[in-house]
Amino acid sequence: MSTQTEETVDDYKAFNTDEVDTFQPTRKVTLKTFRFNAETDYLPYYKHYEMEVGKDELILDLLNRIKWEHDGSFSYRRSCRHGICGACAIKVNGKATLACKQNALELIDLFGEELVIEPSSKKRAIKDMIIDKADFWAKHAAVKPYVVADVVARPEHETKQSIAEFNNFLDSDLCIQCGACHYSCPALEVNDAFLGPAALNAAYRFTVDTRDEAGDERLAITAQMGSGVWDCVKCFECAEACPKDINPIEKIGKLHNLQFVRGVAESNVATRHAEGFLRGMKKTGYLDEADIVTYSEGYLGMYKHLGTAMRMMKVGKIHWHSGIPFINSIPKIKNLDEVQKLIEIAQTHKL
Numbered sequence: 001m002s003t004q005t006e007e008t009v010d011d012y013k014a015f016n017t018d019e020v021d022t023f024q025p026t027r028k029v030t031l032k033t034f035r036f037n038a039e040t041d042y043l044p045y046y047k048h049y050e051m052e053v054g055k056d057e058l059i060l061d062l063l064n065r066i067k068w069e070h071d072g073s074f075s076y077r078r079s080c081r082h083g084i085c086g087a088c089a090i091k092v093n094g095k096a097t098l099a100c101k102q103n104a105l106e107l108i109d110l111f112g113e114e115l116v117i118e119p120s121s122k123k124r125a126i127k128d129m130i131i132d133k134a135d136f137w138a139k140h141a142a143v144k145p146y147v148v149a150d151v152v153a154r155p156e157h158e159t160k161q162s163i164a165e166f167n168n169f170l171d172s173d174l175c176i177q178c179g180a181c182h183y184s185c186p187a188l189e190v191n192d193a194f195l196g197p198a199a200l201n202a203a204y205r206f207t208v209d210t211r212d213e214a215g216d217e218r219l220a221i222t223a224q225m226g227s228g229v230w231d232c233v234k235c236f237e238c239a240e241a242c243p244k245d246i247n248p249i250e251k252i253g254k255l256h257n258l259q260f261v262r263g264v265a266e267s268n269v270a271t272r273h274a275e276g277f278l279r280g281m282k283k284t285g286y287l288d289e290a291d292i293v294t295y296s297e298g299y300l301g302m303y304k305h306l307g308t309a310m311r312m313m314k315v316g317k318i319h320w321h322s323g324i325p326f327i328n329s330i331p332k333i334k335n336l337d338e339v340q341k342l343i344e345i346a347q348t349h350k351l
């Protein structure tokens with residue numbers, strides 16, 4: 001135990017004689033903190049703040065202490081302090097964190113005694129932790145995140161919904177629009193047009209609401225190539241980042257399915273790729289990667305992947321015996337007819 005920690009314990013004992021038995025020692029932490037003022041700074045920089053952190057302190061407490069004890073100009077957003085308003089989302093050592101929900105010592109256990117405090121998106125920083133979330137809100141608005149319905153001015157009874165219908169969207173409705181998933185999404189980093197996990201979660205939430213009448217319109221918006229569900233790379237980073245355990249990628253998967261169920265899906269490389277999985281399974285019971293490529297991109301389209309295929313073969317990622325396009329080289333599994341029956345029962349829509 002460091003001298004400083006012992007002094008802190010003694011100080012604490014002097015003031016809290018009744019509580020000495022329950023006291024837990026503090027840990028010294030360095031907060032390497034992103035600082036930037038878009039009005040005055042050309043480039044961001046990092047400042048280091050040292051402090052003793054107690055077992056009950058949240059990351060938000062540490063932000064408050066930077067501001068109150070070290071530098072009053074340090075800026076960040078917070079409001080509810082109860083994980084409800086979504087204002088305090090930042091990144092700690094690259095991990096999306098809701099500052100008012102995250103215990104600081106847990107992160108010190110995870111990352112060691114230097115915590116790197118950064119805004120959710122450094123390229124959108126306005127001042128320190130405060131970012132410009134305009135892209136987040138614009139994408140949210142683009143999916144009509146509200147119930148669209150012809151409402152009678154003076155209804156005579158409520159619009160009823162069964163518990164099962166309500167449960168269909170209950171967890172997606174818990175979104176607090178913190179942006180943690182949005183600013184952790186690698187697909188968005190490379191494609192500004194992509195709607196992102198939070199907007200797609202909202203699209204799902206209102207599309208499956210039985211009171212809503214704009215589901216097909218929303219599905220058409222989210223089916224767009226370049227911006228919709230097919231541009232998600234299914235990395236699950238959004239599920240990892242979400243402080244409300246919403247699992248946006250699960251909702252994206254459901255939107256894929258709804259596009260087929262409601263007949264909104266159009267034949268394109270992405271939808272044929274999805275259907276190609278089934279096609280291969282139906283033929284042999286195995287996943288036939290080569291067949292998926294030829295089915296989704298056509299024989300001509302396939303040639304653009306030849307270089308990649310050769311490189312993959314060279315490093316042992318593809319083997320000749322695992323399937324050559326045009327040649328039925330994949331064996332069939334036993335009981336293939338049972339798999340085919342299951343596919344027939346489960347399949348909702350064909351392109």
Ligand code: SF4
Pocket residue numbers: 181184185186187188196197231232233234235236237238239248249252
């Ligand atoms: S799973 Fe999709 S939406 Fe979620 S973070 Fe990855 S690419 Fe983005």
Ligand code: SF4
Pocket residue numbers: 086174175176177178179180181182197198201241242243244245246248
């Ligand atoms: S889905 Fe989760 S991480 Fe994304 S904005 Fe909503 S609450 Fe935040």
Ligand code: FES
Pocket residue numbers: 077078079080081082083084085086087088089098099100101
């Ligand atoms: S301050 Fe409201 S969610 Fe953290």
